[in-house]
Amino acid sequence: MTAFQSTLGEEEGIAEELAENQRAISIAEFFEKNKHMLGFDSGARGLVTAVKEAVDNALDAAEESGILPDIYVEIEESGDYYKLIVEDNGPGLTKDSLPKVFGKLLYGSRFHKREQSRGQQGIGISAAVLYSQLTSGKPAKITSRTQGSNEAQYFELIIDTDENEPEISVDRTTTWDRPHGTRIELEMEGNMRARQQLHDYIKHTAVVNPHARLELREPQAHFKFERATDQLPEETEEIRPHPHGVELGTVIKMLSATDSHSVSGFLQEEFTRVGKKTAESVIDEFRDRHYGREMAWTPPGPHESADVAAAVTEATVNKGATATEAFATAIADAVADSDRVAHNELVAIVDSSADAVEDEHGTTFGDTVRENAAEAAWAELAGLVGDDEDEDPADETDADPDDHSRLVTDLYELADGATSTRKDDEVVHAFAVRLAGKFEDSEDTRHRFTHKTLVEFVDRAAELTEEYDDVAFGDTARENVVDAIWSVMVTVPDDPPRVRDLSGDRDATSDLVDGMRATDIMAPPTRCLSPISDDLIEAGLKKEFEADFYAAATRDAEVSGGDPFIVEAGIAYGGDLEAEGSANVMRFANRVPLVYQRGACATTDVVKSIGWRNYGLDQPGGSGVPNGPVVIMIHVASTNVPFTSESKDAVANVPEIEDEIELAIREAARELKSYLNKRRSMQKRRKKQNVLGKILPEMATKVAEVTGRAEPDIDDAIARIMNNVLVERRLEENGDGQTVEVVVENHSSTNESLAVTDIVSAEPSNLSDGATVVEMDGEWFVKWDADVSSGDEAVLTYEVSTDAAFDIDVDGVEAEKLTVTDTETNQ
Numbered sequence: 001m002t003a004f005q006s007t008l009g010e011e012e013g014i015a016e017e018l019a020e021n022q023r024a025i026s027i028a029e030f031f032e033k034n035k036h037m038l039g040f041d042s043g044a045r046g047l048v049t050a051v052k053e054a055v056d057n058a059l060d061a062a063e064e065s066g067i068l069p070d071i072y073v074e075i076e077e078s079g080d081y082y083k084l085i086v087e088d089n090g091p092g093l094t095k096d097s098l099p100k101v102f103g104k105l106l107y108g109s110r111f112h113k114r115e116q117s118r119g120q121q122g123i124g125i126s127a128a129v130l131y132s133q134l135t136s137g138k139p140a141k142i143t144s145r146t147q148g149s150n151e152a153q154y155f156e157l158i159i160d161t162d163e164n165e166p167e168i169s170v171d172r173t174t175t176w177d178r179p180h181g182t183r184i185e186l187e188m189e190g191n192m193r194a195r196q197q198l199h200d201y202i203k204h205t206a207v208v209n210p211h212a213r214l215e216l217r218e219p220q221a222h223f224k225f226e227r228a229t230d231q232l233p234e235e236t237e238e239i240r241p242h243p244h245g246v247e248l249g250t251v252i253k254m255l256s257a258t259d260s261h262s263v264s265g266f267l268q269e270e271f272t273r274v275g276k277k278t279a280e281s282v283i284d285e286f287r288d289r290h291y292g293r294e295m296a297w298t299p300p301g302p303h304e305s306a307d308v309a310a311a312v313t314e315a316t317v318n319k320g321a322t323a324t325e326a327f328a329t330a331i332a333d334a335v336a337d338s339d340r341v342a343h344n345e346l347v348a349i350v351d352s353s354a355d356a357v358e359d360e361h362g363t364t365f366g367d368t369v370r371e372n373a374a375e376a377a378w379a380e381l382a383g384l385v386g387d388d389e390d391e392d393p394a395d396e397t398d399a400d401p402d403d404h405s406r407l408v409t410d411l412y413e414l415a416d417g418a419t420s421t422r423k424d425d426e427v428v429h430a431f432a433v434r435l436a437g438k439f440e441d442s443e444d445t446r447h448r449f450t451h452k453t454l455v456e457f458v459d460r461a462a463e464l465t466e467e468y469d470d471v472a473f474g475d476t477a478r479e480n481v482v483d484a485i486w487s488v489m490v491t492v493p494d495d496p497p498r499v500r501d502l503s504g505d506r507d508a509t510s511d512l513v514d515g516m517r518a519t520d521i522m523a524p525p526t527r528c529l530s531p532i533s534d535d536l537i538e539a540g541l542k543k544e545f546e547a548d549f550y551a552a553a554t555r556d557a558e559v560s561g562g563d564p565f566i567v568e569a570g571i572a573y574g575g576d577l578e579a580e581g582s583a584n585v586m587r588f589a590n591r592v593p594l595v596y597q598r599g600a601c602a603t604t605d606v607v608k609s610i611g612w613r614n615y616g617l618d619q620p621g622g623s624g625v626p627n628g629p630v631v632i633m634i635h636v637a638s639t640n641v642p643f644t645s646e647s648k649d650a651v652a653n654v655p656e657i658e659d660e661i662e663l664a665i666r667e668a669a670r671e672l673k674s675y676l677n678k679r680r681s682m683q684k685r686r687k688k689q690n691v692l693g694k695i696l697p698e699m700a701t702k703v704a705e706v707t708g709r710a711e712p713d714i715d716d717a718i719a720r721i722m723n724n725v726l727v728e729r730r731l732e733e734n735g736d737g738q739t740v741e742v743v744v745e746n747h748s749s750t751n752e753s754l755a756v757t758d759i760v761s762a763e764p765s766n767l768s769d770g771a772t773v774v775e776m777d778g779e780w781f782v783k784w785d786a787d788v789s790s791g792d793e794a795v796l797t798y799e800v801s802t803d804a805a806f807d808i809d810v811d812g813v814e815a816e817k818l819t820v821t822d823t824e825t826n827q
């Protein structure tokens with residue numbers, strides 16, 4: 001029995017006793033116990049993670065200050081431990097901030113910023129310090145020199161885990177040969193079993209950061225990556241959150257923190273891409289959700305008993321006959337001129353008619369008169385003065401086909417247009433009668449309903465119709481009818497609540513968040529992001545892998561959780577890539593290679609979910625990572641990459657991000673597909689050509705033998721059979737010299753553009769139009785660009801002495817589609 005159990009059963013004091021054991025846990029203490037969460041779960045991994053944290057910080061700091069990064073990483077054995085040194089040429093850290101940066105967890109400059117950076121949480125480097133002190137007991141040794149300062153600061157510190165504060169043991173000035181930057185030295189327990197991961201991390205960092213100079217020295221290897229460009233990545237700018245995808249909790253927090261009083265001001269001030277017009281659209285969406293829409297009915301026609309003018313006249317008292325008539329006519333005319341009228345629109349019509357009549361007749365139309373008039377006119381319009389005497393409003397099953405209230409006619413039209421043509425007229429009519437009943441019986445005489453209520457009305461009317469008329473009125477029909485009615489209903493003009501009222505109202509805020517999501521809003525600005533760009537991805541892949549084919553795609557920015565993100569993908573295929581086994585999937589987030597937890601990453605999940613056979617790759621079982629000589633690279637750039645854990649190894653399964661990853665990969669994969677298709681058809685062509693190349697000469701000899709004639713021109717025949725482009729030289733003696741004809745016959749089905757270069761050993765003359773000649777070291781290069789339509793031919797001519805030798809080179813047509821016969825050369 002545990003001590004805890006022994007106390008059970010005794011009535012008093014358990015809670016008190018338990019309460020005595022409760023105490024707050026410092027964040028440093030927590031991570032001391034849970035270092036795996038930060039990527040320090042083993043000695044091998046600890047070293048890689050520490051390098052990664054320090055190098056990521058160095059790159060961030062240098063780029064932020066517009067400095068081309070120059071980073072030196074050294075790992076050396078030091079007795080039972082490993083010593084890690086990372087030096088950068090960044091801006092350095094001030095004496096005040098340095099101890100906190102390295103000696104306090106959750107302290108950093110990036111957590112609150114909406115801007116792409118490698119660092120996000122303010123944990124990374126202090127976690128490395130924590131791991132080092134935990135495993136070696138030694139303090140972190142840090143040197144930092146800020147720009148323009150004559151001397152550097154030197155600190156030795158550990159983290160006081162109870163307090164999560166730095167404990168400084170040495171604090172002095174020193175000299176350092178770097179003009180500015182930071183050097184950190186950590187000793188830790190470790191091993192180099194993860195050497196490959198370490199090398200990959202440094203190598204891949206170099207690939208996606210061509211502006212950085214990186215050097216790694218470790219006990220068994222030393223390599224340097226010189227910078228490939230002096231161009232820093234485009235500077236990023238901090239942005240406000242985008243309204244798409246911000247969560248309710250965040251909006252509640254923002255509402256209580258904002259200085260704005262109106263919702264419109266709040267939206268414009270606190271979010272990116274929201275101007276006055278967009279704010280108004282969001283508020284309209286909010287109104288639809290929060291207040292509902294009002295049903296707009298068609299105005300009564302001349303054959304109908306409903307009479308707006310008569311009703312207004314009757315409701316207006318003591319205004320004199322002329323003014324009353326003018327008032328009633330103005331309202332009736334405005335109603336008749338509208339396609340449909342909702343309650344709030346009618347109120348506006350009454351107001352403007354009253355104002356106009358007041359001006360013209362000098363009679364005052366007060367609020368009560370206006371209200372009475374609006375009520376009377378609305379009763380006509382909305383069928384509130386029922387013309388069906390026998391109808392029992394309590395009997396919702398009543399669907400008398402003879403019943404023709406004006407609402408029924410209106411709703412019938414809408415329902416008929418929205419349901420399949422197979423639905424019987426009478427059934428639709430019966431449904432319209434029941435639905436009209438719901439409107440007529442509603443307590444809200446303005447016919448103002450939320451979408452949800454409308455769905456309930458339609459469902460109920462449909463259920464009754466199914467039950468009593470024994471017909472199907474399924475989900476699709478119901479949804480279509482709801483859509484048709486909702487689209488003619490009108491957004492109400494009610495003012496949204498003030499920010500201070502909204503901030504305490506969770507439901508109303510939720511309507512606002514839904515409204516923000518439903519509004520079309522321009523994609524967020526991308527200046528807060530720094531994608532690699534498709535060109536540089538291709539260049540990076542080319543630098544790293546010898547392949548036959550490369551493709552890359554950069555998607556437009558999208559939003560997730562209010563944070564903009566961009567996904568990029570690259571594919572390399574063939575060449576020297578490993579043909580055995582599955583494809584090499586390279587993952588990057590904010591230009592940082594992701595080394596661990598491949599299997600837990602959204603990028604890997606997406607790669608596995610794609611049907612690669614469609615793109616011409618081998619994929620056993622039709623799912624999973626494809627096989628073959630392929631590298632698939634994915635880069636997720638975001639102002640806040642959603643990682644699965646603080647160790648930032650794997651991207652979480654966020655649907656919006658997964659969709660974009662898929663689209664980016666598919667974009668690059670489509671190019672791969674057409675490359676592979678072409679390659680396959682070229683292979684077929686080559687095979688066919690090889691067979692023909694063997695058979696035709698034998699046939700030619702046989703034919704010549706049998707017929708006793710000269711052997712036919714085989715090259716010509718091959719070109720024609722294969723639908724090739726034939727380039728043929730013809731020579732004709734001409735006095736002292738000879739005329740050269742280079743003939744291009746296009747037997748293919750497409751128009752072709754060729755670049756022909758004939759290298760001649762003597763000086764040519766009388767070149768045909770379009771050809772140029774350049775002399776180099778006693779050889780003449782006759783250059784000619786020929787555009788030859790399908791089925792056509794083009795000829796290059798020139799003259800040259802009979803002893804000239806030729807060598808022809810043709811560019812612009814794949815080798816498999818080209819037949820060159822240069823046999824009649826004099827050499």
Ligand SMILES: Nc1ncnc2c1ncn2[C@@H]1O[C@H](COP(=O)(O)OP(=O)(O)OP(=O)(O)O)[C@@H](O)[C@H]1O
Pocket residue numbers: 053057058061088090091092093101107108109110111118119120121122123124125126127182
């Ligand atoms: N080499 C450096 N030069 C200049 N500033 C640095 C350097 N390293 C860290 N910093 C500063 O210290 C802060 C804390 O760094 P830390 O690695 O703990 O967190 P982070 O990089 O912000 O986030 P993450 O936990 O995601 O890595 C950074 O935000 C940055 O402002």
